[in-house]
Amino acid sequence: MGNVRLARGGGWECPLWLPGTRHDFAHVQDLYLPVAAAVFAVVLVALAFTLVRYRARPGRAPRPTRDHYAVDAGLAVVLGVVVAVLVTVTLRTNDEETALARAGFRVDAIAFQWGWQFTYPSRPGVVDRSAPGRPATLHVPAGTTVQVDLRTRDVVHAFWIPDLRFKRDAWPHKTARFDLRFPPGTAAGVGHCAQFCGLKHSDMVFFVDAMDRARFATWSRQGGRRA
């Protein structure tokens, strides 16, 4: 799958060993996709075989139905085991994904109709804010835990960075706190508002600038001006 990128830069060559939302997503998907594919294949093969084998032909009458409730019970047990495995992995991963670690860098994100504002408690005075026709840029250091406090000024919005395989809603009167980890090295990407929020929902995009140590130092020194 190609990642979403604007013309501004390359994507993230995300190493899967890096803990973070993208890692958690891949961990669960690597279980779910093969299971889904296997179930689909089994049903398809069974169906195709049945259609060929039991197609009506002259002189062949259908066999009377005999119920085999042991087969039903057996299938229920097998499916129960599959569900237990899926849910166990899901719940464990979900707990890890939503647990908060020690923040290496903090972001205050505010969503509003129709744009974003990012400020940084450790960099007072630095404000990245959308202007008409110019999306805001979220500046973060790569390779460390970025803790986001997400709020909304009006309706429900959602903060989604597709490359990180993660989104979270911004609810009125509430603060959503979550951790993001951007892979080491300099990279750029985009984020969207995923929750329908009115007229310019389509335009509620932001850029992400994940900076390596050197660029992040320059950005900090220059008070948030272009690094």
Add this chain to the structure above:
Amino acid sequence: MSATITPPYAPVRSLVGLAVGTDHKGVALRLGGAAFAFFLAGGILALLMRAELAQPGMQITSRGGYDQLFSMHGSTMIYLFVTPIALALGTYFVPLQVGAAEIAWPRLNLLGFWLLVLGGMIMWSGFLTRGGAGSAAWTGEYPQSAAIHSPGAGMDLWCAGVALAGLAGIALAASQIATIAGRRAPGMTLLRMPVFTWSMLVTCLMTVASFPALVLAMALLLADRHGAAIFDSAGGPAAYQNIFWFYGHPVVYVMFFPFLGAVLEVVSTFSGRRVFGYRAVVISLLVFTALSMSVWGHHMFTTGQVANGYFSLTSTMLAIPAGLEYLAMIGTMVGGAIVLRTPMLFALGFIVQFLVGGLSGIYVASPPLDYHVHDSYFVVAHFHYTLLAGSVFGLFAAVYYWWPKVTGRLLFERLGRVHFWLFVLGTHLTFIPQFVLGYEGMPRRVADYSPAYGWGGWNTVSTVGAGIVALSVVVFIVNVALTSIAGRPAGADPWEAHTLEWATTSPPPRHNFTAALPAIRSPAPLLDLREEAIL
């Protein structure tokens, strides 16, 4: 060529009869006709959306116009098409399948039809108002749906229309439950009811249990929009979502079970066998129904305000009863003599394609996966695979299967095949690209997207697919028109089917049965008769 079908009674053809006739078959036909008209209307909205999205940039509408298109498309399809047409199938066939002369509470049933039509017209009249129709999605989530964010009469009309459609569902479902409870023919025990009737029973139970939440949500939202400040608090928006989704998830199975039941009847008839594992089907339907009332929070994983683990568990557990239903469908075919007539083709389409929707449903029931794909085109593809590729294929299986019973004429087989294959092709072309687009980051409910993303190609494919779906529906309408002119008379039982509706004339007389019913000793009394004749 053209044979005349003479119904064994004088049908009410007057305007008064159309308005207030209480025969359940007439009500069901009018309800089904109205729902099909809403299907065409909602489909036109979908084509306009797909035209807008085919390429980046705004070509045919404005952002505000697009918001009305997707809001009214979703609302029309869910409140005014799939739900009512599912209940219309039950209104027509439940009394026949249980051997009743009439539906119970026929006036309540009739009221359901009128509430639905009025609700739909009120909802659509929003297009005539200054600000346009409702534009806060089919879910009307607060505070986007509040007066300050979605001003205008169109949104009020939407609330009122949805509330009436919800009441309509309750009325229609109640009379079917009463029919099953009190009007079964002698010998028709609960465990001798055909699977379709069972599927309607659980459907109607979910309807009466969950639709009041919808009516409540709409009433409160309407009051809120006129100054009552009901949801305007810290917990208000989440309260609205909880109430709404308490309706909103069971309704997903209201829009699925009737078609599952119809497909089981079709599979059973065209394999020449009784349903495999009948009691397991009944139990799985009941388990499914019970679980359906406790899965709503899976629509709210990204809100951070529900117990994600619990709702992930209940939602994933649905795979168990669903698996038993699949076993029943395939097990019925094994050992049969399968005849691939059009109803059976659509039934097979349902089985294969719904599986894509079901498996992607298990996928999105996992919060770590849902955090990525929620509110993206991936989810749009997922639920269209369940609703269009699944339920609507099941609906057409039912339509081709029961058309001869209802009209006395068989739909043309060759046109039916063209309809089927075009529909298959169009459906996959439309929705496979949407899985990819959503995974790559395209949010749903956007009127436009940047050309820099490179999404134009997949979106164009999706739009072409939607056009092919529309073409397939045109083929169906042509088939209906030609059939009404020159269709072959069907007789009472053209398919050698199993259930009581085939023991009467096509169409059935005013009080359904003129001759004595055959003995009811199983869910397939007509098959019993044929087997006894052989012995």
